Amino acid sequence: xxxxTSQPYKGTRDYYPADKRAQNYIFNVWREVxxxxxxxxxxxxxxEPLELYAAKSGQEIVNEQTYQFTDRGGRNVAIRPExxxxxxxxxxxxxxxxxxPARLYSIAQFMRYERPQHGREREFxxxxxxxxxxxxxxxxxxxxxxxxxxxxxFGATNKMYTIRINNRQLINFMMADYLGLDVIQSELxxxxxxxxxxxxxxxxxxxxxxxxxxxxQATGMSRIxxxxxxxxMAELPPELRDSEPVxxxxxxxxxxxxxxxxxxxxxxxxxxxxxxxxxxxxxxxxNHPDNNRSMFGGGRYDGLxxxxxxxxxxxxxVAPGATTTExxxxxxxLLPKFESTTDVYMIxxxxxxLKGAQKVAAALRAEGxxxxxxxxxRKLDKQIKAAVKMRVPYMLFIGxxxxxxxxxxxxxxxxxxxxxxxxxxxxxxxxxxxxxxxEDDF
Numbered sequence: 001x002x003x004x005t006s007q008p009y010k011g012t013r014d015y016y017p018a019d020k021r022a023q024n025y026i027f028n029v030w031r032e033v034x035x036x037x038x039x040x041x042x043x044x045x046x047x048e049p050l051e052l053y054a055a056k057s058g059q060e061i062v063n064e065q066t067y068q069f070t071d072r073g074g075r076n077v078a079i080r081p082e083x084x085x086x087x088x089x090x091x092x093x094x095x096x097x098x099x100x101p102a103r104l105y106s107i108a109q110f111m112r113y114e115r116p117q118h119g120r121e122r123e124f125x126x127x128x129x130x131x132x133x134x135x136x137x138x139x140x141x142x143x144x145x146x147x148x149x150x151x152x153x154f155g156a157t158n159k160m161y162t163i164r165i166n167n168r169q170l171i172n173f174m175m176a177d178y179l180g181l182d183v184i185q186s187e188l189x190x191x192x193x194x195x196x197x198x199x200x201x202x203x204x205x206x207x208x209x210x211x212x213x214x215x216x217q218a219t220g221m222s223r224i225x226x227x228x229x230x231x232x233m234a235e236l237p238p239e240l241r242d243s244e245p246v247x248x249x250x251x252x253x254x255x256x257x258x259x260x261x262x263x264x265x266x267x268x269x270x271x272x273x274x275x276x277x278x279x280x281x282x283x284x285x286x287n288h289p290d291n292n293r294s295m296f297g298g299g300r301y302d303g304l305x306x307x308x309x310x311x312x313x314x315x316x317x318v319a320p321g322a323t324t325t326e327x328x329x330x331x332x333x334l335l336p337k338f339e340s341t342t343d344v345y346m347i348x349x350x351x352x353x354l355k356g357a358q359k360v361a362a363a364l365r366a367e368g369x370x371x372x373x374x375x376x377x378r379k380l381d382k383q384i385k386a387a388v389k390m391r392v393p394y395m396l397f398i399g400x401x402x403x404x405x406x407x408x409x410x411x412x413x414x415x416x417x418x419x420x421x422x423x424x425x426x427x428x429x430x431x432x433x434x435x436x437x438x439e440d441d442f
Contacts, residue, residue, distance in 0.1 A: 011114075011122025018391075021338040023125070026325050027107050030127040033150050037142070039103040039129055044086040046109070050076040052085045065112040081112045083128040083319065084276065084304060091132050091315075092308035100133030100313075119293060119324045126296070130317030132305070137248065140280040141255035143298055143316050147284055148261045150320060155334045161295070164267035165252065165282040168299065170245035171271060174227070178239050179220055185211050194271040197293075227268050236268065252280060276301045280316065286324075291331040296320040338391075339437075343370040343430045344410070345387035349399035351377050357398040360408065360423070367427045371396075388413060393433060396426070 008014050015023060031041075054062045061081050068078040080086060087104060106128045116122060129146065131139050144163060151161055175186035188211045196204055205221070212220040223237070230236045233246055240246060249266065256264050264282075272281040279300030286295050298318030306312030329335040344364065348357045354375065361371040372392070374383045387395045397409040410426055411418040421429065 009122075011116040013121065013123075017340070018338065021341070022326060022335060023322055025336065025338065026322050026329075027125075027127075029153050030105075030107060030150065030320065033146060033153050034105040034127070034129055037103070037146050037149070039105040042087070042090065042104050042106050043108070044080070044083065044090060044106070046079060047077045048080055048086055048089075050078045052089065053078060053081065061112070065114050067111050067113055079111045080108075081110055083108060083110070083126075084130075084301065084317065087128065087130055088304035088315070089308060091313060092305045092310050095305070095310050095313065098132070101139070102132040103130075104132070105129040119291075119295075119321075119327050121323055125322040127320045128317065129298075129319070130315055132313050132315050134316075135302075135314040137251040137255050137280075139314070139316050140252050140300060141259065143318050144252075144256060144264065144282055145259050145261055147282075147296075147298070147318050147320070148263060151263075151284065154325070154329060156328075156332065158263055160287055160332050161263060161328070162285045162287060163261070163264045163282055164270050164285055165249065165264055165280065166267055166270040166272075167245045167249050167280050168272075168277045169279060170240065170243065170249065170268075171281075173243055173245055174240060174268070178227075178237070179223055180216060181211070181220075190271050193269050196269055230268055231266075233266050248279070272297060272299055276304055278302045282318075284320075286328050286331065288328070288331040291327055293324075295324040295328055340390050340392045341370065342372045342390065342392050343433075344372070344394045344396045344426075345383075345390060345392040346371055346373045346396045346398055347380065347383045347387065348374050348377070349380065349397060349402075353398055353400055353403060356403040360396075360398060360403070363423055364426065367423075369427055369430050394430065 013019075034041075050062070050066065050068050053066060066078040066081050068076065071077050083106060087106070091098065091102065091104075107125065108128065109123065109125050111123050113122060114120065127150075129143070131143065144165070148163065171190060172186070175181045175189055179189070181189055189208070192204065192207050192211065199207075208224060209217050209221060226237055227240075233241065233250060236246065253264065253266070270281060270283060272283070277299045279302065281297065281299035283294040283297035286293055296319060298316070300314070300316040302312055302314045305315065326335070346357055346361055348354050354373075354377075357373055361373050364371050372390075374386065376383070378386075384395065391413075393413055395411045395413060397411070402408045407420050407422055408426065409418060409420050410429065419425075419429075
């Protein structure tokens with residue numbers, strides 16, 4: 001008989017308590033920032049009809065990356081690979097009942113069948129934060145301001161990350177009017193620009209030449225070089241610099257400057273891969289040399305709600321991922337050192353004291369102290385080792401004498417300082433520890 005593997009499914013990971021504490025820290029920061037800006041939490045089903053993604057997510061996701069199957073009722077369904085179509089469906093369903101602007105967020109789990117690599121997994125968690133019902137630069141700016149606030153809340157500084165911004169209308173204008181590409185060529189060129197940072201300059205040039213018709217190649221490649229050398233909107237060629245999309249981007253940067261966001265940068269090569277973007281697009285890049293990559297992004301997508309047979313609703317959103325965020329925090333040494341969520345590990349001295357120890361634990365729990373009782377009857381040293389491995393801040397020793405005197409030995413695991421205290425003082429000691437820890441984390 002073949003033994004079962006202890007490894008998780010390819011592209012997924014197990015979250016032991018220490019890993020889960022890091023993940024929950026990320027989730028808590030996301031939630032705090034989202035709610036600080038007035039966004040309210042929602043949730044959607046893990047399964048959706050496959051057609052929901054076929055309509056707008058792009059054929060690569062539907063054909064190559066979805067986990068899809070036919071259910072017992074004969075319906076073609078998929079495990080959600082992203083949230084945007086689902087929240088658009090929800091808004092369409094209650095379009096008249098919602099108050100606008102509708103500020104909504106979720107922290108959810110997704111799956112995509114793609115090649116696992118650093119920062120990219122088949123199973124992943126992300127924050128999905130969207131504003132429905134407002135057009136223009138003010139709404140676009142709010143989403144980017146929130147993205148910047150998220151990074152700041154993790155302790156990031158200006159030099160650690162850059163927010164790169166472009167506009168899908170500008171991209172379309174650039175492809176058709178400036179480079180002279182037809183619809184198919186434009187789609188190919190957008191996808192090539194989107195993976196520009198993943199290939200060599202030589203590969204980019206070769207593939208770009210192949211997209212142009214022979215008579216377009218000389219002029220087209222020259223114009224692409226002009227675009228890629230433009231580090232600001234002022235350096236764009238006049239045909240683009242004077243266009244309406246560039247004016248919209250300039251308005252957005254004015255809003256960001258007024259809000260104190262200093263990490264934003266215009267990037268004409270930024271595309272964003274999803275087909276549904278209609279306006280501003282942006283990505284937050286990690287500047288660390290060991291993790292120099294896009295962490296997350298978002299943009300404006302005004303057309304998705306209208307696919308459900310209702311009037312379109314202007315929408316802008318962002319979706320940070322937990323894995324790329326964790327990699328960023330580790331690269332910049334911003335991830336706090338976490339201890340157990342348990343406050344006290346109760347070490348029971350002698351088999352006859354367990355019943356009394358459980359009563360003490362119940363009394364502490366009633367006062368909000370989180371207590372784990374060792375019920376194994378192991379020797380003292382083994383119980384202590386268990387508490388140390390669990391990274392519990394306090395050990396509480398319970399023996400017959402302690403139960404009789406109603407005074408209990410409590411030991412700070414880190415400092416090894418030991419006291420003998422009554423229940424009320426134990427509760428106060430744990431509360432003081434929590435307060436100090438919160439202040440240190442802040």
